[in-house]
Amino acid sequence: MVNRMNIALSLSYVGTQYHGWQVQKNGASIQETVTNAINKLLGCDTYLSGVGRTDAGVHARRYVANFKADCRIPLDRLPLALGAQLPEDIAVNGAVQVPDDFDARFDCTKKEYAYYVYPSKMRDPFLTDRAYRYSYPLDAERMQKGAQFFVGKHDFNAVRSVGTPVKSTVRTIFWCEVDQNNDGLIRIRVCGDGFLYNMVRAISGTLLYVGSGKFEPEDVARILESCDREEAGPTLPACGLFMNRLWYDHTPELDVFRLSE
Amino acid sequence: MVNRMNIALSLSYVGTQYHGWQVQKNGASIQETVTNAINKLLGCDTYLSGVGRTDAGVHARRYVANFKADCRIPLDRLPLALGAQLPEDIAVNGAVQVPDDFDARFDCTKKEYAYYVYPSKMRDPFLTDRAYRYSYPLDAERMQKGAQFFVGKHDFNAVRSVGTPVKSTVRTIFWCEVDQNNDGLIRIRVCGDGFLYNMVRAISGTLLYVGSGKFEPEDVARILESCDREEAGPTLPACGLFMNRLWYDHTPELDVFRLSE
Missing domain, CATH: 3.30.70.660 (Pseudouridine synthase I, catalytic domain, C-terminal subdomain)
Known part of the structure; x- marks a missing residue:
């Protein structure tokens, strides 16, 4: 039985080495890097929606993104498990289940x-x-x-x-x-x-x-x-x-x- | 006429990319990088003496080094001129003439x-x-x-x-x-x-x-x-x-x- 949860992540990152948040053709983006870590860890093929685009070189102290997946790892362990898949300049600081209709971009006030x-x-x-x-x-x-x-x-x-x-x-x-x-x-x-x-x-x-x-x-x-x-x-x-x-x-x-x- | 001055520099650096202060065979050191900048700028072949060795990856907020050279650039302009020759992770914050017998290492109290x-x-x-x-x-x-x-x-x-x-x-x-x-x-x-x-x-x-x-x-x-x-x-x-x-x-x-x- 597939039990897809809507999961929000709290991220921080040093943007220097990235071509911004959004997936780009010409280089690594934060979105792509974190999405790949999620998909590898959970064996899924999900889409990660972020609170907004940040340009190449821009940093985030607190950033929220959400994705839907069947997550068999307890959510309180997800940040550490994802962190192990990520480079040193991106951190996952928290993970929490949110209502199905939550969207990191549109629900930000x-x-x-x-x-x-x-x-x-x-x-x-x-x-x-x-x-x-x-x-x-x-x-x-x-x-x-x-x-x-x-x-x-x-x-x-x-x-x-x-x-x-x-x-x-x-x-x-x-x-x-x-x-x-x-x-x-x-x-x-x-x-x-x-x-x-x-x-x-x-x-x-x-x-x-x-x-x-x-x-x-x-x-x-x-x-x-x-x-x-x-x-x-x-x-x-x-x-x-x-x-x-x-x-x-x-x-x-x-x-x-x-x-x- | 050669007028060799003893010049002290105040430096700061992020040590992450260097094999420490001292000249090494296996990679760039702070000492080598700054010495090369001085020699290129002043057209000399001087030795830069530092307050102490720092290991690979160690940083310095304030570091003192001295060298002897015939410097035709006014000393108050030397930091900017040297800075232009140096990578972004090393800064020269000041330059001043010191007595001939001054040594950055031995005179540090x-x-x-x-x-x-x-x-x-x-x-x-x-x-x-x-x-x-x-x-x-x-x-x-x-x-x-x-x-x-x-x-x-x-x-x-x-x-x-x-x-x-x-x-x-x-x-x-x-x-x-x-x-x-x-x-x-x-x-x-x-x-x-x-x-x-x-x-x-x-x-x-x-x-x-x-x-x-x-x-x-x-x-x-x-x-x-x-x-x-x-x-x-x-x-x-x-x-x-x-x-x-x-x-x-x-x-x-x-x-x-x-x-x-």
């Missing part, structure tokens, strides 16, 4: 990305591929002021790249917070109900220009209103971007993952 | 190493090659208690590997401090006037056994007194070890490097 940048003429080898180095001074307090203009329901056309066609470029940003640690590393956290292609990297590039003095914090409002990509700052490199936290408000089964902490 | 370990059944991909994962719970407070027995002037024969012959196995440890951050990462910092081969890794392995309950904190005194390597805990892997801070008490020229901060 809020996502937070984090972008890391540090102002320095010298490289920090411990931050290579994990943060973007900017050669000029940055004022994190100015960046925090500018960030507040992204909060709310806006047309974000000015801070996205043209990719897959979308019905609407309106999204709601719940918060956009900038802080700096004792080592000078600046963190930009953006939480929203959804994101357009390259939106966090363009928001971060715009805040970079606020921090360096090229833009005033108040310019962010004008840039958004223009709906013109050329008015905003640059799209920063993928290496500084992390899928940071997730919320599944209607799926209490996922509370054990502590996704939003 | 105190060194602090840091060892990082995290207790978890699951890997953390962001800590791969930067910390040692231990599959069982660890009590950092017990480790801190045990660590205090290493402080002072002792024969450290019980916590070293046999390597290059040494005149004496007596060293002075100024402090040994264990703390744990909010993510559970445990840091062991050991500062001394000198270290025997694998000494920090064996001290860390002994404290690991204190943390897991295999040893009592007070056992550390007995283990040291035994002078018997088999009494102590294991030599932990290189990946968790960092050359962390340095002191050059009689070389005020190096104060600009902020080595001990």
Whole structure:
């Protein structure tokens, strides 16, 4: 008797060596690597659905994906068993049964990305591929002021790249917070109900220009209103971007993952 | 006219891809990589003397090395110029002229190493090659208690590997401090006037056994007194070890490097 369960996984990964989440023709993806590990372990041929695409080089601290399979391994042992099949740069942190109609992408209610940048003429080898180095001074307090203009329901056309066609470029940003640690590393956290292609990297590039003095914090409002990509700052490199936290408000089964902490 | 200066460099590096500091026959070393960059940039054939050997896979947050050369590049521009010749996992953070008789190794008065370990059944991909994962719970407070027995002037024969012959196995440890951050990462910092081969890794392995309950904190005194390597805990892997801070008490020229901060 086949007993197909819908199983959600909590993943984390360093994206440097991968061509992003989604299966690609030209190189290894996270989706393909994890799918192969599942299929090998469970002897099945399942499809792994992820909370969203991440680009080549983007990292995830907390990522949720789900698949359906007849799983004869107790779910509390699945993370370790899958981990043994996976390379060191991908971890499975949890596995839990979810309702049959659960989908990691459509049931996610809020996502937070984090972008890391540090102002320095010298490289920090411990931050290579994990943060973007900017050669000029940055004022994190100015960046925090500018960030507040992204909060709310806006047309974000000015801070996205043209990719897959979308019905609407309106999204709601719940918060956009900038802080700096004792080592000078600046963190930009953006939480929203959804994101357009390259939106966090363009928001971060715009805040970079606020921090360096090229833009005033108040310019962010004008840039958004223009709906013109050329008015905003640059799209920063993928290496500084992390899928940071997730919320599944209607799926209490996922509370054990502590996704939003 | 040749004007040979003695130049000290402040370096940091991720050691994962290297066969340690010292020039090796079987693979790239940090010493060789930086020496080649200097010789290429300055058109010379110099020898780079480092504060100490680090093993394959060991990292350095602050490392000092010196060389003698006729340097026609202003010293404040040398770090960036050398950085351009170096791979992303090695950084030159500063360059300064030092007295002719300065030697990075012999003039160092105190060194602090840091060892990082995290207790978890699951890997953390962001800590791969930067910390040692231990599959069982660890009590950092017990480790801190045990660590205090290493402080002072002792024969450290019980916590070293046999390597290059040494005149004496007596060293002075100024402090040994264990703390744990909010993510559970445990840091062991050991500062001394000198270290025997694998000494920090064996001290860390002994404290690991204190943390897991295999040893009592007070056992550390007995283990040291035994002078018997088999009494102590294991030599932990290189990946968790960092050359962390340095002191050059009689070389005020190096104060600009902020080595001990």
